[in-house]
Amino acid sequence: xxxxxxxxxxxxxxxxxxxxxxxxxxxxxxxxxxxxxxxxxxxxxxxxxxxxxxxxxxxxxxxxxxxxxxxxxxxxxxxxxxxxxxxxxxxxxxxxxxxxxxxxxxxx
Amino acid sequence: xxxxxxxxxxxxxxxxxxxxxxxxxxxxxxxxxxxxxxxxxxxxxxxxxxxxxxxxxxxxxxxxxxxxxxxxxxxxxxxxxxxxxxxxxxxxxxxxxxxxxxxxxxxxxxxxxxxxxxxxxxxxxxxxxxxxxxxxxxxxxxxxxxxxxxxxxxxxxxxxxxxxxxxxxxxxxxxxxxxxxxxxxxxxxxxxxxxxxxxxxxxxxxxxxxxxxxxxxxxxxxxxxxxxxxxxxxxxxxxxxxxxxxxxxxxxxxxxxxxxxxxxxxxxxxxxxxxxxxxxxxxxxxx
Amino acid sequence: xxxxxxxxxxxxxxxxxxxxxxxxxxxxxxxxxxxxxxxxxxxxxxxxxxxxxxxxxxxxxxxxxxxxxxxxxxxxxxxxxxxxxxxxxxxxxxxxxxxxxxxxxxxxxxxxxxxxxxxxxxxxxxxxxxxxxxxxxxxxxxxxxxxxxxx
Numbered sequence: 001x002x003x004x005x006x007x008x009x010x011x012x013x014x015x016x017x018x019x020x021x022x023x024x025x026x027x028x029x030x031x032x033x034x035x036x037x038x039x040x041x042x043x044x045x046x047x048x049x050x051x052x053x054x055x056x057x058x059x060x061x062x063x064x065x066x067x068x069x070x071x072x073x074x075x076x077x078x079x080x081x082x083x084x085x086x087x088x089x090x091x092x093x094x095x096x097x098x099x100x101x102x103x104x105x106x107x108x
Numbered sequence: 109x110x111x112x113x114x115x116x117x118x119x120x121x122x123x124x125x126x127x128x129x130x131x132x133x134x135x136x137x138x139x140x141x142x143x144x145x146x147x148x149x150x151x152x153x154x155x156x157x158x159x160x161x162x163x164x165x166x167x168x169x170x171x172x173x174x175x176x177x178x179x180x181x182x183x184x185x186x187x188x189x190x191x192x193x194x195x196x197x198x199x200x201x202x203x204x205x206x207x208x209x210x211x212x213x214x215x216x217x218x219x220x221x222x223x224x225x226x227x228x229x230x231x232x233x234x235x236x237x238x239x240x241x242x243x244x245x246x247x248x249x250x251x252x253x254x255x256x257x258x259x260x261x262x263x264x265x266x267x268x269x270x271x272x273x274x275x276x277x278x279x280x281x282x283x284x285x286x287x288x289x290x291x292x293x294x295x296x297x298x299x300x301x302x303x304x305x306x307x308x309x310x311x312x313x314x315x316x317x318x319x320x321x322x323x324x325x326x327x328x329x330x331x332x333x334x335x336x337x338x339x340x341x342x343x344x345x346x347x348x349x350x351x352x353x354x355x356x357x358x359x360x361x362x363x364x365x366x367x368x369x370x371x372x373x374x375x376x377x378x379x380x381x382x383x384x385x386x387x388x389x390x391x392x393x394x395x
Numbered sequence: 396x397x398x399x400x401x402x403x404x405x406x407x408x409x410x411x412x413x414x415x416x417x418x419x420x421x422x423x424x425x426x427x428x429x430x431x432x433x434x435x436x437x438x439x440x441x442x443x444x445x446x447x448x449x450x451x452x453x454x455x456x457x458x459x460x461x462x463x464x465x466x467x468x469x470x471x472x473x474x475x476x477x478x479x480x481x482x483x484x485x486x487x488x489x490x491x492x493x494x495x496x497x498x499x500x501x502x503x504x505x506x507x508x509x510x511x512x513x514x515x516x517x518x519x520x521x522x523x524x525x526x527x528x529x530x531x532x533x534x535x536x537x538x539x540x541x542x543x544x545x546x
């Protein structure tokens with residue numbers, strides 16, 4: 001599997017107090033642990049088990065993820081912004097890897 | 109689920125859907141595909157002369173509201189992850205010549221714009237039509253001195269998706285006047301109407317005669333190829349055209365021709381022609 | 396179609412046996428009891444009221460591998476009064492848990508959208524927990540169809 005690549009969509013600008021929509025997508029097979037290979041052996045679970053979004057270090061939204069989330073997990077949620085700053089996004093893999101990205105927003 | 113079981117389930121579905129239960133017809137959904145609210149796509153167009161239908165319709169119209177919405181938003185479309193990966197592949201140096209695709213073709217958004225809309229194309233040196241996969245492999249061997257991709261290598265799918273995506277919204281149109289393209293078209297047409305397998309189905313059975321009906325829960329489209337490689341919800345992955353050809357043929361319980369075999373290249377020429385004028389939708393989203 | 400009636404019946408009979416065999420081999424599904432257990436763990440035993448939370452999912456999913464699902468909870472989302480968590484459960488899956496969303500006043504709106512896997516036609520449940528400990532629930536049945544085109 002190629003290294004999972006996150007994509008995020010955050011508006012570039014917003015007015016103070018505006019609630020903006022954030023969309024995130026990451027490439028990941030989300031192997032559920034329920035499937036079997038051609039020899040009948042269970043394919044071990046390997047999923048992204050959590051997702052977190054913070055704004056200048058303050059929690060905005062997070063999610064505990066089960067194997068029932070589809071491959072290439074998509075999360076869309078809202079955030080209220082009062083001032084310019086940076087959103088940080090983190091996805092945690094079962095194998096301990098952490099995939100992260102950031103997006104700045106200008107509030108004026 | 110293992111392959112054997114999937115195959116059986118598919119066979120079961122075909123048998124029950126087409127034979128035991130009377131198929132119900134429903135019209136393709138009346139809707140307009142606009143990508144990101146900006147790019148309006150041609151998803152219905154007057155058929156070329158000699159086509160069995162009056163109007164050529166994209167498979168997009170046969171999908172549910174939710175699936176259609178996924179394709180209309182390039183952010184929500186999971187196929188865009190593979191387009192992004194394809195761009196990385198485009199810029200990666202491979203092979204003895206120390207080149208990437210970009211070394212010669214530079215910016216794909218300029219150099220590849222429209223290219224994918226005109227494949228398959230006659231290749232005089234090979235004496236047969238080339239699709240993008242064959243063209244890329246030829247380029248890898250002759251110019252990059254790299255190994256050709258094996259069929260459905262994830263990088264092959266990503267790169268083809270990326271190249272085809274540069275023609276998003278442009279009309280699919282192949283040149284049948286070059287070389288022996290007309291003969292390949294004829295051969296593809298024969299293949300299209302050839303009943304095969306234990307279920308005795310031709311491509312035309314589902315996609316022409318029963319087009320608009322349901323095969324179990326699948327709304328049968330015209331089988332146009334303007335969205336390939338396409339993101340399929342079932343596989344949650346990109347599916348190449350020859351993978352889909354082989355899947356369909358397996359479901360008829362016939363022996364599957366190899367990917368890029370003359371049989372399937374001829375079929376690709378013919379079905380691409382059947383969708384003449386439809387916008388390239390790659391990466392489309394289907395069930 | 397040129398399938399004769401006899402051929403069709405033969406194929407259907409074969410199909411029924413195969414379908415039975417396939418159902419026997421499938422993984423155990425969660426069922427309502429396990430779902431209730433998961434609900435009780437989330438709510439701490441409080442029984443959820445209806446209202447305030449809206450779960451949106453297709454009535455018919457084109458493919459169970461990728462089913463869009465959204466939740467929205469009415470709330471001022473202030474420090475004093477906000478939604479803290481929403482959990483989504485699918486009672487016909489091998490395990491009922493799908494995802495749990497954690498909100499803060501900085502979320503602005505208590506809303507989230509994702510895509511889930513559903514093993515079969517079943518009820519999907521969303522439960523919201525408020526900052527005062529009250530819980531609200533919504534439920535939708537999603538029909539999962541079986542396509543004709545296997546590969």
